[in-house]
Amino acid sequence: MTKKVMILPGDGIGPEIVEQALAVLEVASEKYNLGLSFEQGLIGGSSIDAHGEPLTDEALKAAGECDAVLLGAVGGPQWDTLEREIRPEKGLLKIRSGLGLYANLRPAILYPQLADASSLKPDVVAGLDILIVRELTGGIYFGEPRGIKTLENGERQGFNTYVYRESEIERIARSAFEAAQKRNGKLCSVDKANVLEVTVLWREVLDRLAPEYPDVELSHMYVDNAAMQLVRAPKQFDVMVTGNMFGDILSDAAAMLTGSIGMLPSASLNESGFGLYEPCHGSAPDIAGQGIANPLATILSAAMMLRYSLGMSEAADAIEAAVSNVLELGLRTADIHTDGYQKVSTAEMGAAVVAAL
Amino acid sequence: MTKKVMILPGDGIGPEIVEQALAVLEVASEKYNLGLSFEQGLIGGSSIDAHGEPLTDEALKAAGECDAVLLGAVGGPQWDTLEREIRPEKGLLKIRSGLGLYANLRPAILYPQLADASSLKPDVVAGLDILIVRELTGGIYFGEPRGIKTLENGERQGFNTYVYRESEIERIARSAFEAAQKRNGKLCSVDKANVLEVTVLWREVLDRLAPEYPDVELSHMYVDNAAMQLVRAPKQFDVMVTGNMFGDILSDAAAMLTGSIGMLPSASLNESGFGLYEPCHGSAPDIAGQGIANPLATILSAAMMLRYSLGMSEAADAIEAAVSNVLELGLRTADIHTDGYQKVSTAEMGAAVVAAL
Numbered sequence: 042m043t044k045k046v047m048i049l050p051g052d053g054i055g056p057e058i059v060e061q062a063l064a065v066l067e068v069a070s071e072k073y074n075l076g077l078s079f080e081q082g083l084i085g086g087s088s089i090d091a092h093g094e095p096l097t098d099e100a101l102k103a104a105g106e107c108d109a110v111l112l113g114a115v116g117g118p119q120w121d122t123l124e125r126e127i128r129p130e131k132g133l134l135k136i137r138s139g140l141g142l143y144a145n146l147r148p149a150i151l152y153p154q155l156a157d158a159s160s161l162k163p164d165v166v167a168g169l170d171i172l173i174v175r176e177l178t179g180g181i182y183f184g185e186p187r188g189i190k191t192l193e194n195g196e197r198q199g200f201n202t203y204v205y206r207e208s209e210i211e212r213i214a215r216s217a218f219e220a221a222q223k224r225n226g227k228l229c230s231v232d233k234a235n236v237l238e239v240t241v242l243w244r245e246v247l248d249r250l251a252p253e254y255p256d257v258e259l260s261h262m263y264v265d266n267a268a269m270q271l272v273r274a275p276k277q278f279d280v281m282v283t284g285n286m287f288g289d290i291l292s293d294a295a296a297m298l299t300g301s302i303g304m305l306p307s308a309s310l311n312e313s314g315f316g317l318y319e320p321c322h323g324s325a326p327d328i329a330g331q332g333i334a335n336p337l338a339t340i341l342s343a344a345m346m347l348r349y350s351l352g353m354s355e356a357a358d359a360i361e362a363a364v365s366n367v368l369e370l371g372l373r374t375a376d377i378h379t380d381g382y383q384k385v386s387t388a389e390m391g392a393a394v395v396a397a398l
Numbered sequence: 399m400t401k402k403v404m405i406l407p408g409d410g411i412g413p414e415i416v417e418q419a420l421a422v423l424e425v426a427s428e429k430y431n432l433g434l435s436f437e438q439g440l441i442g443g444s445s446i447d448a449h450g451e452p453l454t455d456e457a458l459k460a461a462g463e464c465d466a467v468l469l470g471a472v473g474g475p476q477w478d479t480l481e482r483e484i485r486p487e488k489g490l491l492k493i494r495s496g497l498g499l500y501a502n503l504r505p506a507i508l509y510p511q512l513a514d515a516s517s518l519k520p521d522v523v524a525g526l527d528i529l530i531v532r533e534l535t536g537g538i539y540f541g542e543p544r545g546i547k548t549l550e551n552g553e554r555q556g557f558n559t560y561v562y563r564e565s566e567i568e569r570i571a572r573s574a575f576e577a578a579q580k581r582n583g584k585l586c587s588v589d590k591a592n593v594l595e596v597t598v599l600w601r602e603v604l605d606r607l608a609p610e611y612p613d614v615e616l617s618h619m620y621v622d623n624a625a626m627q628l629v630r631a632p633k634q635f636d637v638m639v640t641g642n643m644f645g646d647i648l649s650d651a652a653a654m655l656t657g658s659i660g661m662l663p664s665a666s667l668n669e670s671g672f673g674l675y676e677p678c679h680g681s682a683p684d685i686a687g688q689g690i691a692n693p694l695a696t697i698l699s700a701a702m703m704l705r706y707s708l709g710m711s712e713a714a715d716a717i718e719a720a721v722s723n724v725l726e727l728g729l730r731t732a733d734i735h736t737d738g739y740q741k742v743s744t745a746e747m748g749a750a751v752v753a754a755l
């Protein structure tokens with residue numbers, strides 16, 4: 042029984058960091074007899090260059106036929122002047138939506154070895170370990186109607202629709218309740234129910250489901266307060282769940298609390314546990330090709346993939362331990378480097394993780 | 399020539415803090431011959447209790463006939479179970495919209511005397527001075543259609559509309575460009591133009607206006623990145639401008655960077671400079687009536703009112719200097735108190751500012 046992984050390196054630093062993650066997966070596959078096989082595909086700018094669109098229907102189909110997808114990152118300034126419909130980001134939105142990857146899990150974890158990197162005071166963030174569960178295939182990202190139209194008086198008007206139906210809210214809520222059960226049993230749902238009707242429904246559905254998860258303590262918080270509380274006292278949170286747009290904002294803020302976004306993986310799952318795994322950071326075109334990008338978020342994304350989509354948690358544990366190990370050894374890529382540590386390249390970091398495995 | 403100020407104490411700590419600000423204004427009026435007169439009105443829960451609605455049309459009209467409005471805060475748990483249409487927050491939304499107060503100015507300033515209060519490292523926030531310009535009468539807060547409907551399959555769907563027309567974007571953009579001209583000449587416009595069409599139009603309008611303000615350097619940032627950058631390196635910003643919803647989130651995050659949200663005033667202005675002034679913080683029902691709330695944000699809001707709406711900048715300067723003074727003297731309300739300083743009550747703090755005047 043082999044498991045097939047679709048590898049989508051993408052743009053910018055994507056190919057460099059994915060290369061290291063792939064090397065780690067290959068060694069893990071051998072050592073733990075995982076029988077992994079790999080296929081490569083195009084997404085984002087690299088697909089635009091080859092096919093004129095950021096994700097072809099064939100690539101989407103091929104990804105869906107694999108057992109999991111590992112993605113680098115997409116986007117870069119050379120594609121920023123294209124019309125919006127064929128920009129790199131559209132490839133990301135298309136694969137999320139096309140494969141039904143509604144549950145986006147974004148951990149914000151402070152590695153004790155990297156505590157200094159945070160812009161927050163050590164006592165505020167020491168031991169930070171939050172999981173943000175973001176709805177990824179609905180909300181204002183996909184709502185219709187949308188567009189820019191000309192009004193009768195000749196001026197233009199832009200509009201988007203923030204929309205959720207009960208079933209969409211219910212399935213992401215269940216993902217979040219279940220995640221909280223496996224963690225510290227605290228779930229904070231973030232909305233703007235004092236202003237937005239769509240989030241009144243959101244809150245209602247969460248409240249309706251809560252009795253089914255008596256071991257989870259559910260609370261609600263307005264999004265403006267949540268942004269404040271993340272800055273003030275982030276350790277009050279265990280799991281947070283929210284819609285697509287608020288999740289985009291809060292997960293990035295939460296990731297940045299750690300000061301080392303180059304360390305943070307993410308998973309985007311569908312109903313059956315199939316998932317796409319990618320680092321939280323972007324394609325960093327400014328440092329692409331220099332061999333200095335941090336591959337650890339992608340390597341940790343690969344570990345998440347083994348655990349969540351492929352049922353290979355032993356190997357996942359081993360990869361995560363190997364990453365911890367190289368940090369202990371003092372190896373640091375430029376983004377997390379501070380005085381007294383050994384600065385290494387993308388390839389050296391990848392090789393060190395392989396060696397630690 | 400007297401100038402009439404509408405005083406809306408609101409709920410929770412609102413009445414206590416407004417009382418102190420009023421005392422400061424009365425002394426300033428006398429000392430600087432401002433000829434201020436005051437009228438009191440109801441908003442929020444206190445208006446619901448008296449009239450069954452969070453802001454009566456008469457109160458709105460009376461406020462509009464004054465020269466400026468000073469507001470405390472609205473809301474509290476006792477009104478949270480009412481239907482949304484008659485909750486305290488609706489009073490706030492009604493006065494903003496009813497008086498056309500589209501330009502919400504929210505400074506995030508770190509008082510050097512309070513540098514310790516921040517959860518961020520001192521070097522990250524020392525000297526922080528950002529102004530967030532938030533559009534306040536449009537966007538998804540007011541967009542139609544909105545509501546919760548039942549679909550054919552019987553499940554419910556919630557929906558809101560994020561909408562801006564060019565003229566709405568243009569007027570808030572001009573407020574922001576002008577604010578940047580008076581400050582350090584840097585304006586960062588925040589949008590999500592890689593996903594939301596309404597913010598594509600937003601970005602276009604900002605770019606179109608930029609040549610009219612050659613002394614302002616305009617940049618654009620996606621909202622998720624802006625949330626990250628506020629956490630990572632907030633001092634990179636001078637003025638930020640964004641829509642109603644993003645502005646709600648980012649201005650609260652920015653305020654919390656200072657660690658002393660009890661110090662931050664805000665102004666909401668219409669086309670002609672008429673404005674409503676209120677502290678950035680909420681009604682804090684948990685500490686209401688205890689006489690421990692910090693009145694300084696409201697006092698500083700009163701100073702902003704003198705400067706922006708009443709053309710009395712000398713008195714405004716004097717009030718701000720008096721606030722600085724009492725901080726120098728070591729007076730602190732509970733929210734900003736740390737070891738070695740003198741803990742004072744709401745009334746003592748107000749009296750100290752009056753004395754310093």
Ligand SMILES: CC(C)[C@H](C(=O)O)[C@@H](O)C(=O)O
Pocket residue numbers: 130133289592593622
């Ligand atoms: C690139 C962009 C479309 C995307 C999003 O907004 O979802 C990114 O910010 C993310 O969070 O994965």
Ligand SMILES: CC(C)[C@H](C(=O)O)[C@@H](O)C(=O)O
Pocket residue numbers: 235236265487490646
């Ligand atoms: C109370 C609420 C409606 C309001 C808003 O969202 O605008 C508040 O959060 C604010 O920022 O003034």
